[in-house]
Amino acid sequence: xxxxxxxxxxxxxxxxxxxxxxxxxxxxxxxxxxxxxxxxxxxxxxxxxxxxxxxxxxxxxxxxxxxxxxxxxxxxxxxxxxxxxxxxxxxxxxxxxxxxxxxxxxxxxxxxxxxxxxxxxxxxxxxxxxxxxxxxxxxxxxxxxxxxxxxxxxxxxxxxxxxxxxxxxxxxxxxxxxxxxxxxxxxxxxxxxxxxxxxxxxxxxxxxxxxxxxxxxxxxxxxxxxxxxxxxxxxxxxxxxxxxxxxxxxxxxxxxxxxxxxxxxxxxxxxxxxxxxxxxxxxxxxxxxxxxxxxxxxxxxxxxxxxxxxxxxxxxxxxxxxxxxxxxxxxxxxxxxxxxxxxxxxxxxxxx
Numbered sequence: 001x002x003x004x005x006x007x008x009x010x011x012x013x014x015x016x017x018x019x020x021x022x023x024x025x026x027x028x029x030x031x032x033x034x035x036x037x038x039x040x041x042x043x044x045x046x047x048x049x050x051x052x053x054x055x056x057x058x059x060x061x062x063x064x065x066x067x068x069x070x071x072x073x074x075x076x077x078x079x080x081x082x083x084x085x086x087x088x089x090x091x092x093x094x095x096x097x098x099x100x101x102x103x104x105x106x107x108x109x110x111x112x113x114x115x116x117x118x119x120x121x122x123x124x125x126x127x128x129x130x131x132x133x134x135x136x137x138x139x140x141x142x143x144x145x146x147x148x149x150x151x152x153x154x155x156x157x158x159x160x161x162x163x164x165x166x167x168x169x170x171x172x173x174x175x176x177x178x179x180x181x182x183x184x185x186x187x188x189x190x191x192x193x194x195x196x197x198x199x200x201x202x203x204x205x206x207x208x209x210x211x212x213x214x215x216x217x218x219x220x221x222x223x224x225x226x227x228x229x230x231x232x233x234x235x236x237x238x239x240x241x242x243x244x245x246x247x248x249x250x251x252x253x254x255x256x257x258x259x260x261x262x263x264x265x266x267x268x269x270x271x272x273x274x275x276x277x278x279x280x281x282x283x284x285x286x287x288x289x290x291x292x293x294x295x296x297x298x299x300x301x302x303x304x305x306x307x308x309x310x311x312x313x314x315x316x317x318x319x320x321x322x323x324x325x326x327x328x329x330x331x332x333x334x335x336x337x338x339x340x341x342x343x344x345x346x347x348x349x350x351x352x
Contacts, residue, residue: 043073044341049088050102052328054078064348072341072348085110092335099336100346105138105327108147116332116339117145135327138229148329149346155325156212156219158310159280159288159298164188164199173287173308176316177255182266185259188286189268201268202287203276205260210269211277216289217256219324223315224248281305291326 050057057076065073077098079087085107091097092114103111123146129137136150160173168188174181188201207213221228226248260269273279280288281301290298295309312323330346332339 042071044071044338046072046074046100046336046338046341046345047098048074048076048100048102048330048345049079049084049098050076050328051079051081051084052102060349064345070344070348072338072345074345088114092333095335097333097335099338099342100330100332102151102328103148103331104329105135108138111331112141112147114333114335115147116334116336117141117147118332118343119145135325136329138327139329148331149350151328151330151350153325153327154291154293156215156289156312156323157292158312159290159294159307160310161280161283161286162306162308163283164286168286173310174313175311177313178316181313184286185266185268189266191267195262197268197270197273198284200273200279200285201266202259203269203273203279203285203289205257205269206271208271209273209275211275212290215324215326217252219312219322220252220256221249222322222324223318223320224252225318225320226252280307 054076057078061074061076064070088097088101088111101111101115108115125140125146128140128146132150133153135153139147139150141147158173165171165173165188168184170184170187174184185201188199189197190199192198203210204216210216218228258264259266260271261267262270274282276285276288277290277294277298279285280290281298283302283305289312292309298305298307314321330349332342332346336342
């Protein structure tokens with residue numbers, strides 16, 4: 001009865017289904033960790049690590065911690081993306097580390113042995129699929145359970161320079177790669193007599209000086225119909241294709257490379273140019289493929305840049321409309337002594 005009473009306020013915060021999940025976890029003994037006393041539920045300290053800015057996360061955590069009904073007290077430590085995983089490995093080796101992590105999808109396979117998988121008996125697979133969009137299904141292990149709970153998705157989008165478009169007589173950004181994009185590339189690229197690109201339409205075709213190159217190529221492959229990774233098993237699907245259908249990965253790489261080929265009409269990029277985001281910021285790149293989260297950085301680096309944002313172009317009449325996104329998820333570590341409290345904090349963070 002005491003457990004039921006403390007779960008009731010949680011039902012208002014993030015739905016009775018999640019409250020039921022917590023109850024099952026506690027009664028089943030899968031997630032030990034709450035400290036309860038005769039006066040009700042005491043606060044269990046839980047810690048979270050991640051690479052998201054602390055100034056963005058702190059107000060949310062403060063609001064959750066101020067809730068007297070919350071059975072946890074959450075702390076957050078922002079980590080440098082470059083050293084995040086190495087710091088985690090060192091911390092766990094010394095018996096320290098957080099209770100749960102903010103991870104992106106590229107960290108799932110590398111850290112799966114360190115993550116506690118919530119069993120389907122406690123978090124049904126059907127409910128997970130109903131609650132979250134398709135990319136989140138990468139967080140399902142078909143044999144074991146839920147690897148993590150999605151917190152946010154940062155999508156790849158198209159940034160476009162409105163002044164350069166206006167100068168070329170183009171009023172809007174392209175919706176499709178097939179026609180308007182290709183014709184626009186010719187109009188928006190300027191090459192001088194020395195064959196140097198002085199203004200580029202788009203940064204495609206190289207990896208050394210194109211920010212997000214791997215992710216852009218991944219988006220093209222997804223749009224062409226290859227999921228790259230199988231949900232449930234996390235097997236790579238590059239070599240798979242429907243009978244009679246073109247190889248999606250091969251076609252995408254070929255399209256990507258066209259723009260760095262001087263013999264093509266759409267030639268607009270080479271390895272001697274500045275890094276793509278820097279060239280866009282200085283006003284010499286008409287279209288930049290970047291993450292939605294980059295918008296504030298672009299504004300701060302050049303407050304006078306006249307730009308806007310649009311969806312990533314798609315394949316005209318394509319079967320799949322897609323972009324690539326970084327899926328930030330919350331995953332409990334196996335060695336956490338506070339798994340129930342950590343799961344409660346995760347449900348609160350991903351609730352209303």
